[in-house]
Amino acid sequence: MSAPVVVRVEQPGDVPHIRDIVAHAFGQRAEADLVDRLRADGDALVSLVAVAEGGELVGQILFSRLPIAGSMGRVTEAAALAPLAVRPERQGMGIGTALAKAGIKACTARGLAAIIVVGDPKFYQRFGFSAAVARGLRSPYPGNAFMALELKPGALRAKGTVCYPAAFGAVPVEEHP
Ligand SMILES: CC(C)(COP(=O)(O)OP(=O)(O)OC[C@H]1O[C@@H](n2cnc3c(N)ncnc32)[C@H](O)[C@@H]1OP(=O)(O)O)[C@@H](O)C(=O)NCCC(=O)NCCS
Numbered sequence: 001m002s003a004p005v006v007v008r009v010e011q012p013g014d015v016p017h018i019r020d021i022v023a024h025a026f027g028q029r030a031e032a033d034l035v036d037r038l039r040a041d042g043d044a045l046v047s048l049v050a051v052a053e054g055g056e057l058v059g060q061i062l063f064s065r066l067p068i069a070g071s072m073g074r075v076t077e078a079a080a081l082a083p084l085a086v087r088p089e090r091q092g093m094g095i096g097t098a099l100a101k102a103g104i105k106a107c108t109a110r111g112l113a114a115i116i117v118v119g120d121p122k123f124y125q126r127f128g129f130s131a132a133v134a135r136g137l138r139s140p141y142p143g144n145a146f147m148a149l150e151l152k153p154g155a156l157r158a159k160g161t162v163c164y165p166a167a168f169g170a171v172p173v174e175e176h177p
Pocket of ligand 1: 025026083084085086087090091094096097118119120123
């Protein structure tokens with residue numbers, strides 16, 4: 001089913017609604033706190049919301065600054081995708097997919113080289129995220145859930161270390177097989 005929503009950039013009045021969506025989607029406050037802290041720290045790059053008919057906010061996706069430090073002082077400008085959240089009663093209707101596709105487009109338009117995500121491979125592979133592409137990166141989140149999408153072909157060919165904003169330190173990471 002296609003998403004019956006409009007995706008647009010976050011506006012200041014959206015902040016409490018985003019908190020509510022993210023906390024309900026994850027069933028805890030840690031990810032909602034992460035969104036607030038990334039925004040407050042100036043690390044948020046792209047925040048999009050999904051608006052249903054009638055104006056209700058039903059989903060959000062956030063991309064934050066994620067430099068990848070390579071050899072010889074080389075830095076690749078990437079983004080971390082986290083979190084992606086859809087109101088529980090609206091899940092399974094294509095809204096997460098619409099947010100992910102719009103977010104990838106927005107990051108590409110900003111000239112970012114890559115997007116990194118830690119999540120369920122079954123969900124993120126459909127957008128082109130790959131654990132194999134991320135394998136050359138040193139990260140605090142190793143394993144198959146650690147995936148990358150190159151927006152500039154070959155951007156992640158060289159090895160590097162992903163430098164997560166401090167806010168991520170407070171978030172427990174879910175295990176994926
Ligand atoms: C994950 C989430 C954002 C997906 O949003 P959504 O609007 O429900 O997703 P869509 O309707 O676009 O689903 C697209 C597909 O992904 C699948 N899918 C949804 N959630 C999934 C999950 N957690 N793991 C694997 N697949 C998932 C759906 O079954 C659907 O598959 P299909 O196209 O083969 O039918 C949403 O379920 C959510 O907010 N979950 C709680 C928070 C969370 O886990 N966020 C992701 C962190 S990595």
